[in-house]
Amino acid sequence: MLSVNHLKKSFGGITAVKNCSFEVQGGSITALIGPNGAGKTTVFNIVTGFMRQDHGEIFFNNKNIDELPSHKRAALGIARTFQTIRLFPKMTVLENLLLAMPNTKEQWYHAFQNSALKKIEEENKKVALTWLSFVGLHAKIDEAAGNLSYGQQKLLEIARALCRSPKLLMLDEPAAGVNPAMLKKIGELLTKLKQQGMTILFIEHDMEFVMGIADKIIVLDYGEEIAIGKPVEIQKNQRVIDAYLGVGGGLENHD
Ligand code: ATP
Numbered sequence: 001m002l003s004v005n006h007l008k009k010s011f012g013g014i015t016a017v018k019n020c021s022f023e024v025q026g027g028s029i030t031a032l033i034g035p036n037g038a039g040k041t042t043v044f045n046i047v048t049g050f051m052r053q054d055h056g057e058i059f060f061n062n063k064n065i066d067e068l069p070s071h072k073r074a075a076l077g078i079a080r081t082f083q084t085i086r087l088f089p090k091m092t093v094l095e096n097l098l099l100a101m102p103n104t105k106e107q108w109y110h111a112f113q114n115s116a117l118k119k120i121e122e123e124n125k126k127v128a129l130t131w132l133s134f135v136g137l138h139a140k141i142d143e144a145a146g147n148l149s150y151g152q153q154k155l156l157e158i159a160r161a162l163c164r165s166p167k168l169l170m171l172d173e174p175a176a177g178v179n180p181a182m183l184k185k186i187g188e189l190l191t192k193l194k195q196q197g198m199t200i201l202f203i204e205h206d207m208e209f210v211m212g213i214a215d216k217i218i219v220l221d222y223g224e225e226i227a228i229g230k231p232v233e234i235q236k237n238q239r240v241i242d243a244y245l246g247v248g249g250g251l252e253n254h255d
Contacts, residue, residue, distance in 0.1 A: 001026040001168055001199050002047065007056035009042055009223075016042040017053070018223035024168070024216075029190060029200045031210045034220035035244060040203045041083060043220070044172055048080045049073045060168070077167030081157045081174065083203075089146025093137060093156060096145050097128035100160045124163075131159040135189060151182035158189070169193065171202040175209050187213045211235065219244070 002024040009017040017039040024030045032040050045051035047058055049070035058065050065073055087096050101124040132138045135155040140148060145156060154174060161169055175186050183206065190200055191213055204210050210217060211231040219227040219240050227237045234240055 001061055002201065003059040004043070004047065005057045005059070007043065007046060007058070008054045009039075009046060009051065010054060016223055017046070020056070020220065020223060020225055022218045022225055022228060024199060024201050026167075026199050027194065027197055028215040029194050029202070029213055031214035031217045032201065032203045032220060033205070033207075033210060033217060033244075038220040039223040040220055041172060042223075044080060044170055044203065047073075048078055048170060074164060074166075077165075078170065079161040079164045079166035079168070080170040081161050081172055083172045083176070085150075085153050085157060087145040087153055087156060087160075090144055092142050093132065093145055093148070094125070094128055094141045096156060097132065097160055097163050098124055100163050101127065127163055127165075128159075131162045134162070134192075135159045136185070151178040154178055154182070154186065155189075158186070162193075166198075168199045168201065171200065173203055173205065175204055175206055183209055 004023070005021050007017050007020040008015070020039065020043060032043065034040055042051065046053045049065070049068060049072070053066075060073070060076055060078065063076075065076065068076070088099070091099070129138060129141070132141060135158060137152060137155055137159065140152065145153065148156060158171065158174060161171070174190070175183050178186065187209055190202070194200060214231055217229060217231055217234045218225050219234060221243055226243065227234055227240045229237065
């Protein structure tokens with residue numbers, strides 16, 4: 001579904017992504033791991049069109065998307081969440097989701113022609129409720145987003161990305177900072193999404209979480225992929241063990 005070829009990106013004197021290539025298969029869960037500063041978020045920013053690469057190419061469903069701005073990539077089916085929570089805290093849970101809904105020009109035209117705006121709103125609300133139920137936040141629909149717990153806000157961000165009916169869901173640290181019960185819940189939700197056919201690419205530092213749900217892991221180090229494989233292969237990869245996994249199996253940082 002996604003093919004990243006020889007990506008390079010520098011910020012002044014810092015080379016954030018040096019020579020990064022990988023593929024994401026449709027209907028799978030792929031994890032992008034590596035120490036702080038390895039270039040993971042920069043890769044996300046480039047794939048989603050928030051940033052332009054210096055070199056390299058990106059293909060989504062065999063289509064080169066290098067020239068497309070982020071909203072067009074989103075329209076093709078690439079949705080993302082961010083490392084830091086980006087909700088509107090004073091708006092309700094439902095309002096946060098409705099704001100994210102894609103409304104095509106045709107829908108709006110139709111709406112103004114036929115006074116059918118209400119119908120679109122109802123359809124969008126139905127989609128929002130479906131995803132809120134999926135993540136278990138349906139009871140919080142009228143709550144201000146800022147009143148939710150940190151973990152619930154992470155769930156709301158995932159629901160918001162899902163409201164765009166993506167083909168590829170890209171999550172930047174979906175489980176960072178949440179409690180163990182929420183960690184388990186997020187892992188189960190992502191696995192359930194995969195079973196429904198969703199393709200997921202995520203960045204995460206929690207190795208147990210990664211190893212538990214990923215079909216494939218891409219390990220970045222100083223902007224280059226140093227290993228790609230199944231969790232068991234990555235766990236045994238000497239270069240990865242030396243660089244991050246260490247004796248404790250945790251991720252060590254270069255910063
Ligand atoms: P983390 O796990 O801490 O989120 P990361 O693997 O996502 O790290 P990036 O955030 O992609 O790493 O950063 C890679 C390098 O590029 C770092 O040295 C970072 O300081 C630098 N960098 C990232 N974005 C910018 C920017 N907009 N301007 C300047 N330097 C940047």
